[in-house]
Amino acid sequence: MTARKRSQAASAFGNGRGKRGAPHALEENIEAIKRWERAAVHHRSRLEQLSDAITRIAASGPILLVHVVWYGFWIVANVKLIPGVVPFDPFPFQLLTMIVSLEAIFLSLFVLASQNRLSHQADKRANLDLQIDLLAEREMTAVLRLLQDIAGHLEIPLSVTPDQIRDLVKKTDISSLTDRVEEFPESPTPSKKQRRVSA
Secondary structure, three states, X not given: OOHHHHHHHHHHOHHHEOOOOOEHHHHHHHHHHHHHHHHHHHOXXXXXXXXXXXXXXXXXXXXXXXXXXXXXHHHHHXXXXXXXXXXXXXXXXXXXXXXXXXXXXXXXXXXXXXXXXXXXXXXXXXXXXXXXXXXXXXXXXXXXXXXXXXXXXXXXXXXXXXXXXXXXXXXXXXXXXXHHHHOOOOOOOOOHHXXXXXX
């Protein structure tokens, strides 16, 4: 390799960094997350796509403005405040009540469908995090064992006791750990007397 090529390679991959100055590992992680997110969005069903679109539109500012104008006109027109407009849904606005109720029902169903998809996606992320954490724990255990072997071979004095090292290099029992987590008490709801005292 010529000096020019070596300088080009060094400038392109200087200090283990990618094209944007970020480490290659970071760039790979970002690209992997992008691919995973795109796949999750691409594999949505038609109903999930419709639910996401309706939820996104319903939460926008223009829809809020449309509802304010629509309800305002409906009420004003039906209380005979607009000259020349014959009331078509007199007070107590039964037709408007039915329309709003139906809109609320269907909008709630679409929101629930969208939230269900997001919850399922969050569960997949949590499972992925758990798998990575377990893999990192095994890797750290192996690293600790290697460091212990190296320190013993080189007869390097350790700042931790042998019992601490043995405790750290043990393989973590996930089943017993989850059982111990279940032993944590739930935060109790304060009684009325405690709330009065704190107030």
